[in-house]
Amino acid sequence: MATIDYLRGDATAPQAKGVKVIAHVCNDLGGWGKGFVLAVSRRWPEPEAAFRRWHRERAKNDFGLGAAQFVQVEPYVWVANLVGQRGIRTGRSTGAPVRYEAIDTALTALAEQALALGASVHMPRIGCGLAGGRWELVEPLVTARLVDRGVPVTVYDFG
Numbered sequence: 001m002a003t004i005d006y007l008r009g010d011a012t013a014p015q016a017k018g019v020k021v022i023a024h025v026c027n028d029l030g031g032w033g034k035g036f037v038l039a040v041s042r043r044w045p046e047p048e049a050a051f052r053r054w055h056r057e058r059a060k061n062d063f064g065l066g067a068a069q070f071v072q073v074e075p076y077v078w079v080a081n082l083v084g085q086r087g088i089r090t091g092r093s094t095g096a097p098v099r100y101e102a103i104d105t106a107l108t109a110l111a112e113q114a115l116a117l118g119a120s121v122h123m124p125r126i127g128c129g130l131a132g133g134r135w136e137l138v139e140p141l142v143t144a145r146l147v148d149r150g151v152p153v154t155v156y157d158f159g
Contacts, residue, residue, distance in 0.1 A: 004147060009156050066104075098131035103133075
């Protein structure tokens with residue numbers, strides 16, 4: 001039975017052969033400027049540009065909680081922008097912005113894309129940074145939607 005592999009390292013530099021999808025959680029406000037997305041943008045400008053365009057044109061597309069956008073950044077590397085966070089945390093916020101149901105829905109789309117590409121998936125502990133989620137609630141979703149369907153998953157802890 002497949003499991004999630006855990007590595008210390010940088011999820012924007014996936015340690016695998018073949019096609020790779022780097023997945024991360026975005027907010028539903030179109031904001032891109034803190035957390036893991038900064039590391040993504042340092043490597044490739046395309047995911048941020050695509051995300052901002054997707055949000056700007058949301059009246060004509062599927063942008064919203066639970067949606068997933070796939071951006072090819074290298075011949076064998078894609079970035080998955082997963083909308084799994086309602087708004088952003090502010091000084092007055094009550095509760096974490098993470099939306100587990102939205103992450104679950106987006107992971108289902110990610111699984112379909114990864115299977116179609118024959119890709120492995122690489123990610124930080126999605127939804128658990130600025131979104132304020134708890135990995136013990138996200139990990140079973142990753143297992144059910146990806147690992148149980150045969151998609152290899154590596155989770156990176158930076159540092």
